Amino acid sequence: xxxxxxxxxxxxxxxxxxxxxxxxxxxxxxxxxxxxxxxxxxxxxxxxxxxxxxxxxxxxxxxxxxxxxxxxxxxxxxxxxxxxxxxxxxxxxxxxxxxxxxxxxxxxxxxxxxxxxxxxxxxxxxxxxxxxxxxxxxxxxxxxxxxxxxxxxxxxxxxxxxxxxxxxxxxxxxxxxxxxxxxxxxxxxxxxxxxxxxxxxxxxxxxxxxxxxxxxxxxxxxxxxxxxxxxxxxxxxxxxxxxxxxxxxxxxxxxxxxxxxxxxxxxxxxxxxxxxxxxxxxxxxxxxxxxxxxxxxxxxxxxxxxxxxxxxxxxxxxxxxxxxxxxxxxxxxxxxxxxxxxxxxxxxxxxxxxxxxxxxxxxxxxxxxxxxxxxxxxxxxxxxxxxxxxxxxxxxxxxxx
Amino acid sequence: xxxxxxxxxxxxxxxxxxxxxxxxxxxxxxxxxxxxxxxxxxxxxxxxxxxxxxxxxxxxxxxxxxxxxxxxxxxxxxxxxxxxxxxxxxxxxxxxxxxxxxxxxxxxxxxxxxxxxxxxxxxxxxxxxxxxxxxxxxxxxxxxxxxxxxxxxxxxxxxxxxxxxxxxxxxxxxxxxxxxxxxxxxxxxxxxxxxxxxxxxxxxxxxxxxxxxxxxxxxxxxxxxxxxxxxxxxxxxxxxxxxxxxxxxxxxxxxxxxxxxxxxxxxxxxxxxxxxxxxxxxxxxxxxxxxxxxxxxxxxxxxxxxxxxxxxxxxxxxxxxxxxxxxxxxxxxxxxxxxxxxxxxxxxxxxxxxxxxxxxxxxxxxxxxxxxxxxxxxxxxxxxxxxxxxxxxxxxxxxxx
Numbered sequence: 023x024x025x026x027x028x029x030x031x032x033x034x035x036x037x038x039x040x041x042x043x044x045x046x047x048x049x050x051x052x053x054x055x056x057x058x059x060x061x062x063x064x065x066x067x068x069x070x071x072x073x074x075x076x077x078x079x080x081x082x083x084x085x086x087x088x089x090x091x092x093x094x095x096x097x098x099x100x101x102x103x104x105x106x107x108x109x110x111x112x113x114x115x116x117x118x119x120x121x122x123x124x125x126x127x128x129x130x131x132x133x134x135x136x137x138x139x140x141x142x143x144x145x146x147x148x149x150x151x152x153x154x155x156x157x158x159x160x161x162x163x164x165x166x167x168x169x170x171x172x173x174x175x176x177x178x179x180x181x182x183x184x185x186x187x188x189x190x191x192x193x194x195x196x197x198x199x200x201x202x203x204x205x206x207x208x209x210x211x212x213x214x215x216x217x218x219x220x221x222x223x224x225x226x227x228x229x230x231x232x233x234x235x236x237x238x239x240x241x242x243x244x245x246x247x248x249x250x251x252x253x254x255x256x257x258x259x260x261x262x263x264x265x266x267x268x269x270x271x272x273x274x275x276x277x278x279x280x281x282x283x284x285x286x287x288x289x290x291x292x293x294x295x296x297x298x299x300x301x302x303x304x305x306x307x308x309x310x311x312x313x314x315x316x317x318x319x320x321x322x323x324x325x326x327x328x329x330x331x332x333x334x335x336x337x338x339x340x341x342x343x344x345x346x347x348x349x350x351x352x353x354x355x356x357x358x359x360x361x362x363x364x365x366x367x368x369x370x371x372x373x374x375x376x377x378x379x380x381x382x383x384x385x386x387x388x389x390x391x392x393x394x395x396x397x398x399x400x401x402x403x404x405x406x407x408x409x410x411x412x413x414x415x416x417x418x419x420x421x422x423x
Numbered sequence: 424x425x426x427x428x429x430x431x432x433x434x435x436x437x438x439x440x441x442x443x444x445x446x447x448x449x450x451x452x453x454x455x456x457x458x459x460x461x462x463x464x465x466x467x468x469x470x471x472x473x474x475x476x477x478x479x480x481x482x483x484x485x486x487x488x489x490x491x492x493x494x495x496x497x498x499x500x501x502x503x504x505x506x507x508x509x510x511x512x513x514x515x516x517x518x519x520x521x522x523x524x525x526x527x528x529x530x531x532x533x534x535x536x537x538x539x540x541x542x543x544x545x546x547x548x549x550x551x552x553x554x555x556x557x558x559x560x561x562x563x564x565x566x567x568x569x570x571x572x573x574x575x576x577x578x579x580x581x582x583x584x585x586x587x588x589x590x591x592x593x594x595x596x597x598x599x600x601x602x603x604x605x606x607x608x609x610x611x612x613x614x615x616x617x618x619x620x621x622x623x624x625x626x627x628x629x630x631x632x633x634x635x636x637x638x639x640x641x642x643x644x645x646x647x648x649x650x651x652x653x654x655x656x657x658x659x660x661x662x663x664x665x666x667x668x669x670x671x672x673x674x675x676x677x678x679x680x681x682x683x684x685x686x687x688x689x690x691x692x693x694x695x696x697x698x699x700x701x702x703x704x705x706x707x708x709x710x711x712x713x714x715x716x717x718x719x720x721x722x723x724x725x726x727x728x729x730x731x732x733x734x735x736x737x738x739x740x741x742x743x744x745x746x747x748x749x750x751x752x753x754x755x756x757x758x759x760x761x762x763x764x765x766x767x768x769x770x771x772x773x774x775x776x777x778x779x780x781x782x783x784x785x786x787x788x789x790x791x792x793x794x795x796x797x798x799x800x801x802x803x804x805x806x807x808x809x810x811x812x813x814x815x816x817x818x819x820x821x822x823x824x
Contacts, residue, residue, distance in 0.1 A: 072629075110628055129627075168793065169796075189633075189635055189728055192634075195621065196621070213510055216511075219455060219592075228474055235589060235593075238589050392570040397590065
């Protein structure tokens with residue numbers, strides 16, 4: 023067995039990881055229906071004006087504003103309607119003095135007209151339309167290019183595509199858009215004892231949890247999880263698993279990063295690349311390794327489900343978002359009183375799961391191995407390495423999952 | 424043309440919609456890899472203990488605690504090691520007095536042993552292992568069933584599946600899980616002038632924006648968007664579109680809900696079902712209709728992209744989350760000073776888009792038709808119906824998209 027020589031601080035670990043992670047330059051083209059949440063790879067310029075023509079912004083009548091001068095409800099202007107213009111239809115007649123055209127919202131403006139009087143301010147008579155208000159030039163007209171001008175920069179490379187931004191690209195007529203690739207993450211659960219859910223358990227075996235929690239975190243933060251078959255604890259099988267995974271951007275092992283003689287992940291990373299750190303002064307999650315193999319990032323996460331998942335949130339999520347060019351995660355934080363005293367291991371930065379009950383943060387931590395301590399928690403508090411006890415009643419920052 | 428008879432308040436509209444929307448009872452079974460974000464349809468009970476056997480919680484030696492009584496670094500206990508027990512492997516030997524077995528984290532405990540001494544507190548000699556500390560009974564052992572007891576309720580129906588909860592289901596050995604169905608939303612963009620992005624524009628035509636913004640919002644909030652071909656403005660085509668969409672849970676029209684003579688969506692909803700309201704005192708988004716057809720919810724959204732999208736956020740998102748049994752949306756709010764005076768239309772509850780610049784909320788609104796006013800905004804402020812002006816410097820709640 024190989025005891026830890028030393029551990030590094032959480033902040034140092036985060037710095038080392040951040041320095042090793044370069045945003046991906048790879049791009050791909052996706053259809054607009056798949057563009058939500060993706061990151062633009064190129065500036066999007068407008069190939070034409072939007073709208074491409076002047077159009078009515080209200081249902082009503084296209085008029086020459088001068089023809090309505092002084093019109094009121096008591097002294098309406100009377101104009102003869104020469105045409106009904108619907109959307110998707112080009113006007114046939116120009117609006118000469120004394121005339122008007124009925125227009126639907128979105129219909130192209132007829133020549134000669136310079137304003138639209140909304141239908142609520144008009145009344146139709148047998149041979150004329152009465153206008154009850156004086157129109158201003160330009161009123162209720164959507165000018166050509168009002169929304170977007172031809173040649174204009176509409177969205178910059180690096181922008182995350184929200185609903186409205188997908189809409190802006192649609193407005194330009196693009197059916198597809200070039201976006202940065204999502205980081206692909208090989209998930210390698212290791213351990214002779216680990217069995218895929220759905221299969222029967224032999225004595226001494228347990229079900230694979232980490233592949234599923236890691237995949238969920240990866241997908242949640244813009245990555246593509248690639249679940250690899252479980253590797254057994256031999257150098258040969260782990261080496262093969264690494265070779266099969268080097269097409270991905272990140273390799274995440276779970277299990278096999280502690281100090282047991284069969285904890286071979288570290289040996290494989292060292293043999294095929296370099297180990298940048300091993301052991302972090304955090305709890306849970308101390309036996310965590312990080313390195314590089316052939317330019318790809320490699321994490322050795324602890325096998326304990328909660329340690330693995332905590333590390334995924336704290337160490338992997340920032341990397342995923344950095345590789346994928348997403349903004350840092352926005353975590354919901356609430357300041358709440360702690361409902362019970364919590365003890366913390368000295369010299370370890372602790373992540374401590376809590377449940378919110380009656381406006382208090384109640385300890386939900388059981389043991390590093392216990393997935394239920396996270397599945398029943400609402401979030402966690404952080405206790406720094408210098409603190410060994412947090413008394414009940416202390417106001418803490420609860421960070422929600 | 425048919426002017427609005429009256430409008431209802433935003434709150435009334437929201438109440439009417441909420442009363443009409445029943446959470447879906449339909450369920451489906453998904454694989455664990457697809458379970459993230461889904462809502463459990465049945466309680467999940469534990470079919471067996473987790474872990475299914477007592478195991479070592481540390482790398483070290485399984486001992487009888489009594490054999491280490493009084494052991495210190497200066498006066499270590501000496502025990503003979505009879506076996507190396509790896510994970511996934513059942514012990515062959517019991518630990519009798521004076522003996523120990525080397526155990527890896529996660530390996531099954533051998534009979535007779537009642538504690539694990541961590542490797543850091545031991546040293547291997549030629550014929551014995553020195554133990555430098557006194558072990559307490561149960562120390563560094565994960566008891567059988569410590570995480571989850573057979574028969575225990577692990578997750579309740581209605582729970583949203585986060586990473587850790589997916590992990591808890593994996594721990595039980597379930598490869599699939601029954602979840603509530605996601606609401607299916609037929610998206611029907613209407614209008615003779617509306618053309619799909621990628622196709623050329625004829626004079627008087629514009630590109631479809633709303634199908635894409637609506638689909639993005641639906642997917643973002645747990646729904647399944649089903650984009651229907653664009654319907655032209657005839658009763659026949661709209662009726663056919665409705666008939667083709669009644670397999671879905673919600674029908675969302677965009678366009679055709681204003682007061683133009685060709686705004687036929689309302690006629691079709693009325694003919695095939697019932698209109699529950701038409702016209703809301705909001706801006707943008709006044710010409711909005713809501714009704715029911717054959718038990719399905721039908722929205723008539725304005726054709727203007729920003730009106731349509733604002734309504735999608737304000738009216739459709741709560742419905743989607745209610746149908747899909749997701750908790751209400753958690754909106755990030757920041758209190759910031761308004762960077763410029765904003766005028767608001769009297770008697771209309773206004774949603775006003777803003778950009779955050781230098782710690783101020785700067786107006787980003789251009790016109791209801793302008794998709795760029797939302798795509799370049801960070802969020803919005805709400806101005807209630809009684810307020811007509813908000814002065815620069817006023818501290819406002821910015822709600823982020």
